Amino acid sequence: MLPNDQGRRLRRMRLLRQMKQSHLAELMDVDQATVSRWERGILDFSEAQWVVACQLLMAPFGSAQDAWLKRLVESSAQKVHLVCDQTHRLLAASRPRQAEWRADLPTFLGKSLLVYASPEILAADTALDDLGWHDGRVGSLEVDTGPNSDEDLTILPGRVLWERIMLADGTPARLATTIA
DSSP states (O other): OOHHHHHHHHHHHHHHTTOOHHHHHHHHTSOHHHHHHHHHTSSOOOHHHHHHHHHHHTSOOOHHHHHHHHHHHHHOSSOEEEEETTTOBEEEEOHHHHTTBSSOHHHHBTSBSGGGOOHHHHHHHHTHHHHTTTTTSOOEEEEEOOOOOOSSBOOOSOEEEEEEEEOTTSOEEEEEEEOO
16 A cells, blocks of 8 residues: 555545544644644554554544535545445445446435445455454455446446445444545
């Protein structure tokens, strides 16, 4: 993972938590300038620092923050969607993501998207346990999508970033953003 990618991920997780750089710096026992340098990709994290940052930023949200997260996903200009990490139920999707689908959002909302997954996505999902995804050792992962053959929810070949976050009730969720 490139430091710049890691920095963008840190910034995104911090903003999802509505946390200031200075607060994260205090929690990590560094100064605010260090957090800023991490986010801009100027300064590399140690592996231990990255793990601590992910643990701090993936703690459960309050329900108001879950609603804010949903609004953030829905208003994103990127192709992004949010699913329950356990059931793959669709929780929210941005308009650019919805534009790839032939059916309207209500057709998929609350339903598992796993049935639409390409073989590449299924293989990546199956490998998550071995990578430490479910026990918090890995908080983000880039995945090659490969195409599926469904007409209603088309998946194009490309690359997505999966980011694991926790919802207010402790449910793990997965933010999937197209990056290529």
